[in-house]
Amino acid sequence: MFGIILLIFLCNKNAKLAEQKNVSKRRWVLTTVFYWITGELLGIMLLMTVIHVDAEMLQAGQAFSKELLYLMFAGMLGGYLGYLFTRKRMEDLPEPNSFE
Numbered sequence: 001m002f003g004i005i006l007l008i009f010l011c012n013k014n015a016k017l018a019e020q021k022n023v024s025k026r027r028w029v030l031t032t033v034f035y036w037i038t039g040e041l042l043g044i045m046l047l048m049t050v051i052h053v054d055a056e057m058l059q060a061g062q063a064f065s066k067e068l069l070y071l072m073f074a075g076m077l078g079g080y081l082g083y084l085f086t087r088k089r090m091e092d093l094p095e096p097n098s099f100e
Contacts, residue, residue, distance in 0.1 A: 003076055007036055010083045014090060022096035028086065035082030043078020044071050 011029045018028040051067055 003040075003079060006076075007033065007079070007083075010036075014083075014086060017087070017090050020096075021090060021093045023090075023093060028090060031089075032083055032086045035086045036079040037082070039078035039080070039082030039085070040075040041078070043074040043076075043081075046078075047071055047074040 011032050014028050014032045015025040018025045047070060051070070053067060053071075
């Protein structure tokens with residue numbers, strides 16, 4: 001729930017920056033959501049690889065609840081890194097009135 005609220009807040013920030021840069025807000029909001037989900041999945045998969053969570057453990061549910069908090073944190077961190085990647089791409093766009 002916290003991740004969704006954070007994602008909505010960050011999408012609004014990117015929409016305002018897109019408006020300043022005079023580019024499509026919808027495109028950059030969708031890009032933010034895409035990179036958020038991609039980063040979240042990559043963060044979770046990376047942590048699952050590091051802490052050796054396999055399919056048998058997922059089915060049995062043994063010792064998995066202990067790592068669930070770590071997986072949620074890794075997902076949030078990966079999602080935030082996806083947002084930062086999108087934000088950096090937007091900041092690198094030229095200003096609407098500059099002639100570089």
